[in-house]
Amino acid sequence: MTRTARLQLRPVASGDAACVFAIYGDPATNTFNPAGPLPDQxxxxxxLETWLACWRNHGFGPWAVSTNDEPAHVIGFGGLSHYDYGGVNRINLGYRFAVEAWGRGYATEVARAALENAFGALRLDDVYALVRPDHAASIRVLEKVGMRRFGTLDDAPPLAESLVFVAARAAFHPGSTSLRTAS
Structure with a gap:
């Protein structure tokens, strides 16, 4: 388990299935997701099985996120996973929270912890993130943690291309949860 100032981040478990559907099946949490909410349990x-396989095969994957005050109540999921970027497999930073957890800075906290893990213990070289161009809050999160625009990905035609952000271990401050930004 990983802890931040306010959150507990633990590997997902098979018992998280109902929480995955509650969060990823909610239309509100999918406002910017072209695929829409998950249709069923x-x-x-x-x-969830793909996330569990990521943990088994790679030693990392999405975390179940709860607050330190209510560790049994999952408020979201986030962290690292493998993702297909148009035929290229990349390490992807992602997060999604229940509506009740929005606007509290939790996504930034999870993103920082994920990058610290990626560039610290896991010694990964790069981490990418996809975001819809009209998702201003998520763009701000990625910028706050030091990720920079890398390009676009036409992942949901005919809609606008997603923005691709990247962070590199070479720009990471060891022992810190921030990245150096290019001047």
Whole structure:
């Protein structure tokens, strides 16, 4: 388990299936997701199984996120996973929170912890993130943690291309949760 100032981040577990569906099946949490909410519990079970496989095969994956005050109550999921960027497999930073957790800075806290883990213990070279161009709050999170615009990905035609952000270990401050930004 990883802890931040306010959060507990633990590897997802098979018992998280209902929480995955509650969060990823909620239309509000999918406002910027072109695929929309998960349609049913079976689909959520499949998503969770891919996350569990990521943990088994790579030693990392999405975390179940709860507050230090209510560790049994999952408020979101976030962290690192493998993702197909148009035929290129990349390490992806992602997060999604229940509506009740929005606007509290939790996504920034999770993103910082994920980058610290990626560039510290995991010694990964690069971490990427995809964001819809009209998702201003998520863009701000990625910028706050020092990620920079890398390009675009046409992942949901005919909609506008997603923005691709990147962070590199070479720009990471060892022992810190921030990245140096280019001048």
């Amino acid at each position: 079976a689909t959520a079970d499949h998503v």
